[in-house]
Amino acid sequence: MLNVRRTTGGLRAATLIAMALGVLLAGVPASAAPQPDSDTDNGWAGHGAAHGRTGARAAAAAQPTGYPINGIDVSSHDHAGSKTVNWAAQRAGGDEFAFVKATEGTSYVNPYFDQDYHGAKDAGLYTGAYAYGRPDLGDPAGQANHFVNQMQWSTDGRTLPPFLDMEWPYASLNLPACYGLSQAAMRSWISSFLAQVKTRIGTTPMLYTNVNWWNPCTGNSAAFGQYPLDISSCNSAPPSVPGWGANWTFWQYEIDACERGATRDYDVFNGTLADLAALAGGGSVVPLSVVGGQAVVHEGYTSVFTVNAADGHVQETYLARLGGAWVTQDL
Incomplete structure (x- = not known):
């Protein structure tokens, strides 16, 4: 899962x-059985x-x-x-x-x-x-x-x-x-x-x-x-x-x-x-091996992962399936 x-x-x-x-x-x-009608x-x-619906109610x-x-x-x-x-x-x-x-x-x-x-x-x-x-x-x-x-x-x-x-x-x-x-x-x-x-x-x-x-x-x-x-x-x-x-x-x-x-x-x-x-992005498999610029095809978009030389963070650049524009974000 x-x-x-x-x-x-x-x-x-x-x-x-x-x-x-x-x-x-x-x-x-x-x-x-009938469909719900209200x-x-x-x-x-x-x-x-x-x-159950019985018993005293305490604080949530x-x-x-x-x-x-x-x-x-x-x-x-x-x-x-x-x-x-x-x-x-x-x-x-x-x-x-x-x-x-x-x-x-x-x-x-x-x-x-x-x-x-x-x-x-x-x-x-x-x-x-x-x-x-x-x-x-x-x-x-x-x-x-x-x-x-x-x-x-x-x-x-x-x-x-x-x-x-x-x-x-x-x-x-x-x-x-x-x-x-x-x-x-x-x-x-x-x-x-x-x-x-x-x-x-x-x-x-x-x-x-x-x-x-x-x-x-x-x-x-x-x-x-x-x-x-x-x-x-x-x-x-x-x-x-x-x-x-x-x-x-x-x-x-x-x-x-x-x-x-x-x-x-x-x-x-x-x-x-x-x-x-x-x-929410619809991603599927993103193993660590993708770091270094390999493209990964997701269920909803394509991503390329690279390492930001300035701070060492992984950056994801992705092309949204319905967008058409490449976007980069730090992970």
Whole structure:
């Protein structure tokens, strides 16, 4: 999976881990469950029927130490009761990134997606979209296509890879914890969705989940480790997840279901700000051996790495796929 880190020594060099495409598996039959037709309890990252809502609320958890790059994820829930998200204030408060729910199923679109997606980007945050997975509705490729059609994917250097949100069904669906699918059918559905997104945008998407859902519903599957992981956990540290171990990329460490008084879903990134920028750039493999002027073809652009003679830093000169201009930056 992708867990980007910088190495330090005589110079700072970029080390990004390759993101491989999983095997495309057959989809599963669609069920008769209805498509969501309103924005009421329509699901958002970190929430679902299995989350408890009882007990006294304490203070919201502080940002975990050792992970200074923080952000939030939002959905229509963040607009309940005429609430809004003040993205300029979020940026001024230190947020570096945001994820916004875009779709669910093959027809629902978050009515606040465009507002929040562009609000976050305009405020200077690295921004990504996510889809709430509905395996009970079948048609994983159709749900993936609907997601890609709505999520406004861009190779602008500010767009984070999108993620598929796999968790407990929200209560109003009255569905079993695993959407009524067998473990094999669930693995097939997830694979097909992710593969279709990869085919459409040319960048490896991410997976969001929690171990209390993932392990029983996929059979502790370790088959998805090539996809970056966004792990949700109220624990003091994220749990080990089959296929990833502790190599997560984002950690959603605080949600209201943690019952600590959180008013939003809070996240941290497992890396530096330069790593986050690289992830938004769509890079794939950048081994240390490229230092010295060799060209490297990424998923979204081409880079040449050289050593700055003046200060010893690695410099990246890249040609954006949609830009056409060479840009140089220190890493």
